[in-house]
Amino acid sequence: MKVSPVTIIDIAKKLGISKSTVSRALKNHPDISQATKDAVNKLAESLNYVPNTVASGFRNKKTKIIGLIVPQISYFFFPSVVQGIEAVVHKKGYKLMILQSDESYEREVENLNVLIANNVEGILSSVSLETRNFEHFQHVIDIGLPIVFFDRIVKGLDTDVVLVDDVTGACKAVKRLIEADRKRIAICTGNMNLLISNNRLQGYKTALIQAEISIDEDLILSCDTPEETEYAVTALLNKPTPPDAIFAISDLTMTGVMKAVFNKKLKVPEDISVIGFCEEPFRSMYHPQLTTIEPMGFEIGHKATELLFERLEDTNNWSLAPRVIYLDSHLKEGGSV
Amino acid sequence: MKVSPVTIIDIAKKLGISKSTVSRALKNHPDISQATKDAVNKLAESLNYVPNTVASGFRNKKTKIIGLIVPQISYFFFPSVVQGIEAVVHKKGYKLMILQSDESYEREVENLNVLIANNVEGILSSVSLETRNFEHFQHVIDIGLPIVFFDRIVKGLDTDVVLVDDVTGACKAVKRLIEADRKRIAICTGNMNLLISNNRLQGYKTALIQAEISIDEDLILSCDTPEETEYAVTALLNKPTPPDAIFAISDLTMTGVMKAVFNKKLKVPEDISVIGFCEEPFRSMYHPQLTTIEPMGFEIGHKATELLFERLEDTNNWSLAPRVIYLDSHLKEGGSV
DNA sequence: ACCGGTTGCGCAACCGGTTGCATTTTTATG
C-alpha cells in the first residue's frame, strides 16, 4: 500500500508553524531565524522528507528536466552522445528525459509534444530519418522553448546546432587513403536524406577532385543498415574492377563493410584499405584497429548541452544569435589503411 | 521571449464556458454535449493546445513516468535493455527518466531521491558496483513505490527481479567448450561484488566438476574493465601452460580477451576457443562470429518493465508476491569454439 | 514613553487541470 509521502504541511503541523515558514526554512531564506531553520531541517531529515519537485516545478515552471530525442539508443554513437549530455546535465543538477523516435516522423512529433507537456526546460534533438517537414520543431521554437540540434541537424531553423565538420573530416579520410596510394576508393554513404551523408559525400568528392582522381559513380554506395551495406559492398567487390579502399561514413555502415570484406577473405589493409567515422570502443574491436575519423559523440553531446544551458541561463535570451558549432574531428591511426 | 502556452482556461474564456467543462470535453466525458466537445476540440487544435502533464500529474499523482537507474549507458548490454524497456513503456503511454549511477553508491542514492521527488510511478534498476548497503532501496519499497531489479539485482529485498539464468547459461558455455575437447578453460569473471559474476563462476565450476576436470584457480581471472582483462589474459597466455579456451562473462571482458588473443596472434578457434555472454551486434562483429550465450538485454528490459506494469495496474498490489524471473539464455553458435 | 527600523513569521493567492456536488437547462411525461 502506497504511503503518502511527507510534505511541508506535515512538518509545519508538527512544529506548529506555517508552511510558508517551512518552505523558507528549507531554502535557507534570510527571513527565518536560525532556531526555526534548525528545527525544520532536523524534522525534515528525520521524516525522510523529499521535496515534491512536481509541485514546485508546477508552481514556478522550472522542472529541471532536459528532453532528449534520439532516433535510437543503440550502437555506439548515440550512447556516447548521451554520456556527453549526461555529464553536463548532471553537473547542472538537471535530469534527462530520453525519448526515441525510432526514425519515425510521427513519433518525433509525438515525442516533442510529450516534452512540451512535461514542461522540459530545453530540448536536445537529432532528427529522424523520415522527417522532411519541420513544423513541429518550428512550433517548439515559437513557444520559446530552447532547442539544440546535434549530428542530424535541421537546416533553416533559427537554433543552435552542433556537428562535426563532416566535409573536412571526410576529406581527411579520403586523402589518407590517397596517400596510401589507393586509387579506386569506394564510399558507403548513409541515408541520403541526412545532411551528414551529403556532407561526407561532398568531402569525399572534394578529396578526389583535389587529387585529380575522377569520380566513379559506381563506387558511391548509398546504404543505410549494416545488412544493406554488406550486400552492396559484396556486390561491388565481386565486380571485375573492385575498389582498393572503402570509406564508411558511420559505425553502422562500417559493420557491413567489414562483414563483406571478411566474407571475401580479404586482408585489411593488404588487399583493401578501410577507413570511417567510428566511435572508440568500436574501432579497437577490429584487428588491425581501424583508422578512423572520430565521430566525437561524447563531445557533440557535451557541447550541445553546454549551448543549451547558455541559453537557459541567459535571462534575456533573445540576445543570443543561433550558433553553428563545428567540432573538427581528427584522424586516428589504426592499421586499416 | 517565452510565450506562455495555451491552457484550458484560455480555451474556456474564448468559448465563454467554464474550465471544468473544457477539461471534461477534452477527456470525452459523457456529461458533455457533443456540440461543446466539438467546439472545444476544434479550438484546442487550432490553438495548438498541449495539456500540461505537470499540472495534472501534480493533481492526481500520476506522472506517467518510469524511472530507470543504470550504471552506464554505454557498451551493448544496457542500450539493449533500454530498448526493451522503451518498447513497453512507450506502448503503455509512459515516459522514461533515465539516470546513471556511474557505478557510484552516492549517485545511486541521489538518483533514487530524484526519482521519488519527481513522482515517478515505478522504478527499474540495476545496481551499482559500489553498492553494499541497500537501505535506499528499502526506503523506496517502504514508501510503496514499485521497483523491479534486473541483471544486477539485490538479494534479500522483497521486490520483483529479472535476470538470466546465469548458472545454467555459464554451465552451457563451458560444456560447449568441453565438447570441443578443450581441457584448460579459463574464465574472466567480472567484478566479484556482483551476483552475476558469482553465478557465472559457479556455472563454470559446475560444468568442470561434472566433466571431472579439476578446477585450476590460476585459470580464474577476476577482471573488470577491458583493459584489466586484456592485461590479465595476456599474462595468462604467456605462462608455460596457457589455456586452450576462454570464457568471458560479458561484452566488456570479451573485448579484452579478444585483444589479448589477437595481440598474441592466436587463431580463433584453431589455437584457442572463446565463448561468452555477448550481445548481438557485438558478437557478429568478429570473424569468425563469436559463439555466445545470449545476455538477453532486450528481453530482460522488456520483462522487467512488464512486471513493473503488472504491479502498477494491480489496484490491490499487496496481493502480488515478489517474483523472481529467470530467462534462460540459449547458446548461439558462431565459429569461435 | 515614543518612534523608526529591523526581524521573524503568517496569510492567501497562485500555478493548471481534475472532480464531487450543486445548479441550471433541456427533454419527456402525465
Place this chain on the structure above:
DNA sequence: CATAAAAATGCAACCGGTTGCGCAACCGGT
C-alpha cells in the same frame, strides 16, 4: 402546462510548494 427526470454545465476545493505583502514583536536611541 406543470413537473419530474435527465442532461449539460458551473462552482469551488484540491494537489504541494512558492512568494508578495502585511503585521506583530522587538530593538536601540532619544
